[in-house]
Amino acid sequence: MQYKTIVLELLQQQTELHEQLRKERRLKAVLETSARQLRDSHLSWLERLSEQNPQSDPAQISSQAMELAVAEFQASLPSGQDATEDLSLDQAMASLRPVMSRD
Numbered sequence: 809m810q811y812k813t814i815v816l817e818l819l820q821q822q823t824e825l826h827e828q829l830r831k832e833r834r835l836k837a838v839l840e841t842s843a844r845q846l847r848d849s850h851l852s853w854l855e856r857l858s859e860q861n862p863q864s865d866p867a868q869i870s871s872q873a874m875e876l877a878v879a880e881f882q883a884s885l886p887s888g889q890d891a892t893e894d895l896s897l898d899q900a901m902a903s904l905r906p907v908m909s910r911d
Contacts, residue, residue: 825886853877
């Protein structure tokens with residue numbers, strides 16, 4: 809999986825947030841941390857879904873796990889006016905961390 813690519817595309821959809829992180833030269837740090845968190849969330853969902861549905865196709869479980877992990881990540885992103893407010897790296901990471909660190 810290319811977690812960084814997925815995270816970058818999702819951040820690019822949040823144009824204000826993406827631009828602010830880029831201007832502050834913090835995009836790379838947020839991208840790397842978020843990609844690790846997305847990976848961890850995907851693996852966590854993969855484990856849970858595999859336990860719940862041991863007879864299911866592993867490829868299907870992996871796909872479902874990724875969908876759930878991406879949905880969590882998207883839900884953690886600031887939206888609307890939140891994205892246009894000044895956002896420090898610490899604030900960006902704090903907004904991403906609660907959902908992505910769930911086990």
